[in-house]
Amino acid sequence: MHTDDNTQGIRIAVTTAMRGLSAQDLETFPEVSLVLSQGVGLEKLDLVAATAHGVVVSVxxxxxxxxxxxxxxxxxxxxTRRIAEADRFVRAGRWGGERIRPSTSVHKKRMGVVGMGRIGQAIARRAAGLGMEVCYFSRIRNTALPYDYAASPQDLAKVSDVLVLACPGGPATENLCDRSVLDALGPQGFLINIARGSVVDEVALLAALEGDEIAGAGLDVFATEPALNARFIALDNVVLTPHSASVTQEVRAELICNMLSEAHNFIAGRPLKNVANPAD
Known part of the structure; x- marks a missing residue:
């Protein structure tokens, strides 16, 4: 949320899942009745404070x-296939003078997914379509899913070739992927994080990457983004992206349309479609 000295008459505010909404924000904008949050994460939205102030939050x-x-x-x-590394290899003029290291096949491997919400299930469907075996860990087992269930993140990592973090952020999942999980994943295993940086113990992850204790990692989120730990930059066994998993033209356009629609519904006194509440 953008703050300004002149807040009189502002009834609708816009934020993002990463910026969040605090009790102080609500004090700064006392006339706000609706907050539109771009994104699905709730961990930085103080929904309890919003409810206390009579503010509706739409996601x-x-x-x-x-x-x-x-x-x-x-x-x-x-x-796994060293595609980002291969690009650097060619651009550096190394092709011809040397050969790039062999990569790792994806098909016939096992993908473990931590978190089986909407995104986790969409990842699992894709992995199965690629010929991968899928297993998962989630707080609640979904018996309707056709995938094997692991009793803990450690158990899941132990049987996974690729471990994908797709769970929510927040205190309940902070450092969920710790040293014990990385040890279970092992030197042939790969970690993918499109969840939140807080889900991973970055000290343990950096040590595992630097010591070749896991095969590699693909990371879209970081504990201190955008100021990520400089040690990541020096590593060839990690692919780094700037929290851009959802940054497509199509998604941006739909997000804007969704927020505008919710704003129009609010102004017209119609029910909102995507209200977040503290129980979510």
Whole structure:
């Protein structure tokens, strides 16, 4: 949310899932009745404070799902098949004078997905379509899904060739991917994170990458983004992207249309479609 000295008459405010909404924001904009949040994450939205102030918070679910799932598969190929590394190899003029290291096949491998919400399920469908076996860990087991369930992140990592983090951020998942999970993933395993940087213990991850204790990682999110730890930059066994899994022209356009529609509904006194509440 953008703050300004002149807040009188402002009834609708816009934020993002990464910027969030705090109790202080609500004090700064006392006349705001509707907050439109671009994104699906709730961990930085103080919904309890919003409710106490009589403020409705609308989010943008379902819009990002397919593009983020595409991106998770893209990161999987980028790191396992060394696509990003191969691009650097060619641009550096190394082709001809030497041969690039062999990459790792994706088909017939096992993908473990942490978090089986909308995005996790979309990733799983794609992985299965690529000929991968899929297993998952989630707080609640979904018996309707055709995938094997692991009892813990460690158990899932132990049986995964590629471990994808697709769970929500927040205190409940902070450092969920810790040293024990990385040890279970092992030197042949790859980590993909399109969730939140807080889900990974970055100190443990950097040590694992630098020591070749896991095969590699594809990371779209970081603990201190955009000021990520400089140690990542020096590593060839990691693909780094700037929290851009959902940044497509199509998603941006739909997000804007969704927020405008919710604003029009609010002004006209019609029910809102995507209200977040503290129980979510």
């Amino acid at each position: 943008t679910p379902n819009i990002l799902t397919e593009d983020v799932a595409d991106f998770a598969i893209g990161l999987t190929y980028a790191i």
